[in-house]
Amino acid sequence: MNHVVWTIAGSDSGGGAGIQADIKAMQSFDVHGCTAITALTAQNSLGVEALNPISTDVIESQLLALESDMKARVIKIGMLANVQQIQLISEHLKHYKATWPVAPLVVYDPVAIASSGDLLTEEDTVSAIKECLLPLVDVITPNTHETQLLTGVYLIGPSAVIEAAEKLQSWGAKAVIIKGGHWDYPSGYCIDYCRDGSNEYWLGNEKIQTPHSHGTGCSMASVIAACLAKDYPLKDAFILAKAYINQGLKAAVRYGEGIGPVAQTSFPENLADYPQVIEAGSWLGDELDFEPVNEFTMAAGFTECESKLLGLYAVVDTLDWLEKCLAQGIKTVQLRMKNGSDEELEHAVAAAVTLGKKYDGNVYINDHWQLAIKHGAYGVHLGQEDLLDANLVAIKESGMRLGLSTHGFYEMLRAHNYRPSYMAFGAIYPTTTKDMTGQIQGLEKLKHFVPLMQDYPTVAIGGIDLARASEVAATGVGSVAVVRAITESADYQQAIVDLQSALGY
Numbered sequence: 001m002n003h004v005v006w007t008i009a010g011s012d013s014g015g016g017a018g019i020q021a022d023i024k025a026m027q028s029f030d031v032h033g034c035t036a037i038t039a040l041t042a043q044n045s046l047g048v049e050a051l052n053p054i055s056t057d058v059i060e061s062q063l064l065a066l067e068s069d070m071k072a073r074v075i076k077i078g079m080l081a082n083v084q085q086i087q088l089i090s091e092h093l094k095h096y097k098a099t100w101p102v103a104p105l106v107v108y109d110p111v112a113i114a115s116s117g118d119l120l121t122e123e124d125t126v127s128a129i130k131e132c133l134l135p136l137v138d139v140i141t142p143n144t145h146e147t148q149l150l151t152g153v154y155l156i157g158p159s160a161v162i163e164a165a166e167k168l169q170s171w172g173a174k175a176v177i178i179k180g181g182h183w184d185y186p187s188g189y190c191i192d193y194c195r196d197g198s199n200e201y202w203l204g205n206e207k208i209q210t211p212h213s214h215g216t217g218c219s220m221a222s223v224i225a226a227c228l229a230k231d232y233p234l235k236d237a238f239i240l241a242k243a244y245i246n247q248g249l250k251a252a253v254r255y256g257e258g259i260g261p262v263a264q265t266s267f268p269e270n271l272a273d274y275p276q277v278i279e280a281g282s283w284l285g286d287e288l289d290f291e292p293v294n295e296f297t298m299a300a301g302f303t304e305c306e307s308k309l310l311g312l313y314a315v316v317d318t319l320d321w322l323e324k325c326l327a328q329g330i331k332t333v334q335l336r337m338k339n340g341s342d343e344e345l346e347h348a349v350a351a352a353v354t355l356g357k358k359y360d361g362n363v364y365i366n367d368h369w370q371l372a373i374k375h376g377a378y379g380v381h382l383g384q385e386d387l388l389d390a391n392l393v394a395i396k397e398s399g400m401r402l403g404l405s406t407h408g409f410y411e412m413l414r415a416h417n418y419r420p421s422y423m424a425f426g427a428i429y430p431t432t433t434k435d436m437t438g439q440i441q442g443l444e445k446l447k448h449f450v451p452l453m454q455d456y457p458t459v460a461i462g463g464i465d466l467a468r469a470s471e472v473a474a475t476g477v478g479s480v481a482v483v484r485a486i487t488e489s490a491d492y493q494q495a496i497v498d499l500q501s502a503l504g505y
Contacts, residue, residue, distance in 0.1 A: 002073040002102070003031040005229050006066060007222065008059075008089060009078025010039035010051075010111070016261030017215035018078060022222040024264035028244065029226035034070055036062040039081045045214070045256030053081035056088045063092050071096075075104045076225040078218055079111040083128045090132035097136065105138040105228050108173075109221035110146045126150060135172030139234065141221045142168075144182045155183055158193075158202075158288045165195040175234055177224070179217065186287040192275070194238045201235050201410065202278035202288070203242050212252035212260030219262055220245050235410040242275045243268035271452050277414040292388075299392035300419045302402040305379075306362070308457045310422060310479035311505040312496070314486055315366075315461070319351050321487055326359035328496045332479065334381055334403075336366035350375045364403055373398045379421060384411050392418065403459070407439040412449060420456070424481065425449045427462025428472060432484070443475060450476045466495070469502040479505075 005026055012018035019035045026033035036059055042050035066072070075093065080086045097103040110129065129150065134140070144155050153164040155178075165176040175196040183191060184207075194201040220241045227237035247270065251263035268274065276282070280290040281298025313332045314325040325333050335352045337345060349371040356363030356378055364379040365372040369390050372380040379401030382390055387404075395402055401421035406412040415423055428441055440462075441449075450458055460472050461481035472480050480503055489495035 001230070002071070003229050004034060004070050004072050005031050005222075005225050006034045006036060006072040006075045006104075007078065007225075008036045008038060008063075008075065008080075009109075009218070010041055010081070011037050012041055012043055012215070014044045014214075014256070014261075016045070017218045021215040021218040021261065021264065022076060022078065025219040025222035025244070026226045028264060028266050029223060029230070029240075031226040031229050032070075033222075034066050034072065036066065038085055039079055045254070045258035045260060047258070051081065053085065056084050059085065059088060060092075067096070071100055071102075072104050073102070073229040074225040075106050076222055077106065077108045077133075078221070080133075083124050086125070086128040087132055090128075090136060093133075093136040105225075106136055107139045107141065107221050107225040107228065108133065108137045109141045109217055110150065111217070112146050112149060130171045134168065137173045139175045139177060139224060139228075140168055140173045141177045141179060141217070141224065143179045143217055147178050157185065158290075161193050162195070162200070165193065169195065177238060179220065181213070181216065186284070189284065189287075190275075191278070191284070191288070192238070192242055194235065196234045199235075201238060202284075202290075203239060203275035204278045204284045205242075205246060205275040208246060208249040210249050210252050212254055212262070213249060214259050214261045216245050216249070216262045219248065219264065233408060233410075236408040239275065239277075239410045239413060240268065243273045246275065247273040267448065269448070269451060271416075274413055274452075277410065277417060279414070279417070282417060297391050297393045299396045300417065302396055302419065302421045303399050305401055305421050305457045308478050309505055310362075310457050310459060312499055312503055313459055313461075313479045313481035315481050315483045316487060319348055319355070322352055322363070323355050323359075324492060325486065325496070326355055326361040326363075328493060330361065330496065332362050332364070334364040334366055334481070336381075337368075346371055346374075349377065353377050362401075364401070369395055372400060379403060381405070381424070384414065387414075387418070405461075406449075408441065408445070409448075412453065416453070422457035422459055422479075423453050424459040424461050425477070426460065426481075428460050429463025429468065431463040443471065446472070446475045446477060466498050466502060469499055470504075473503045473505070 007019050007022040010018045012020050023033040040052045147164050151164045151167045155161055168176045178193045180191040189204050190207045191204045223241035223244050224237045247265050247268050248262040252260050254260035278284045280292040310332045314330050315334045315336050316322050317336050352363050353375045362378045364381045365377045366381045369380045381403040383405045403422045404415040404420045405424045406415050458477045459479040459481050460477045465485045486492050486495050
């Protein structure tokens with residue numbers, strides 16, 4: 001896989017921002033950073049003393065050298081010092097996207113810095129950005145000040161943030177991340193916004209009180225670029241970059257007499273550094289006047305599972321298989337029936353609950369929460385898309401356990417809002433049971449998920465068979481869910497014995 005990321009940006013002689021910050025941040029996410037330098041700044045912790053643009057010929061020579069040998073998966077762009085540079089970079093990006101075997105993604109952080117005033121206040125610069133560059137940009141990451149300079153929209157509330165993002169998209173940017181470090185609304189909080197196509201994501205956390213924040217914008221865009229190079233979806237890159245910055249702000253120190261740089265640390269492993277996913281019904285959602293899409297009910301803190309180790313977890317689609325698994329001593333089983341008449345589904349749920357009691361097993365019902373409540377099921381399992389439709393208050397009041405599916409870091413943090421009974425991570429490997437295109441997590445991500453969600457029982461699911469079971473269990477995950485590994489085996493009883501042995505639970 002191509003984990004090469006270019007940064008086309010200025011050099012910060014003070015080491016806190018620009019390409020210096022970019023390379024350090026990229027290294028923290030295990031990608032290889034290459035550079036094309038657009039300007040040499042003379043600056044220290046007290047400020048910028050001079051800005052020396054690099055000629056377009058020299059910039060082009062850097063780009064040609066990189067293109068011939070080290071094509072990038074993602075290109076991160078920072079400071080472009082003049083219109084000529086904007087036009088040159090735009091021409092090269094157009095060429096890359098049209099001719100490379102895999103078109104690079106472009107992340108643009110519109111740095112507004114110069115020795116005298118803001119670059120973005122020059123009318124011809126703004127025009128060149130809009131006309132030449134933005135149609136080639138996959139993600140633009142302005143702060144509130146840069147957003148206002150580019151769009152003319154004053155960010156006085158959430159609706160204005162959305163309006164500004166839509167304006168940037170109308171000029172060609174595919175996705176927009178507006179950083180909220182300078183936007184004190186609600187008071188004492190930092191709110192960040194991402195618009196990816198028509199999908200919206202809001203993150204928030206209490207402001208981290210430190211003067212040492214030099215280079216946060218460069219670093220955040222570089223982490224986003226690094227994550228995209230590793231095929232993370234943008235919403236995951238967004239939340240990881242924010243956690244990385246929070247972690248860096250907490251560890252930031254002064255090196256000179258002025259403002260220190262954000263610390264370049266490592267992959268964020270501490271849940272306290274992650275922002276909250278903001279949605280309707282949450283406190284921050286209420287502060288931002290978010291309206292529920294439908295009859296949404298917010299509830300959190302569901303009945304706990306009897307153990308953090310759920311062990312081998314069988315997911316089956318018939319009562320026959322449900323009973324076979326329970327009879328072989330599997331304690332956690334899920335009935336996942338997608339089809340059937342109302343009468344058939346009700347009969348199946350009622351029978352599944354009875355079988356769970358007969359064999360002293362814990363039976364979860366997938367999706368059909370109303371029937372699960374009606375027949376007194378042990379638990380219900382829901383997907384992220386179900387959270388907006390299910391009556392979470394009724395589920396909680398029934399005393400049932402709630403398991404939630406997650407696909408990636410953003411969905412994991414969203415699930416954390418609800419404090420479910422357990423959390424499932426998937427798909428770990430490709431699976432034939434459903435289309436998981438773009439949602440394969442792999443062991444590397446699972447190794448991050450498990451410690452972050454250590455307060456929950458955790459379940460890994462998706463494409464796990466006997467050959468893979470032990471390596472999945474080695475991540476520390478408390479349960480491994482299987483579908484085909486039992487039902488499609490030649491000898492299901494032996495398959496269960498072998499799986500139990502491989503998992504070691």
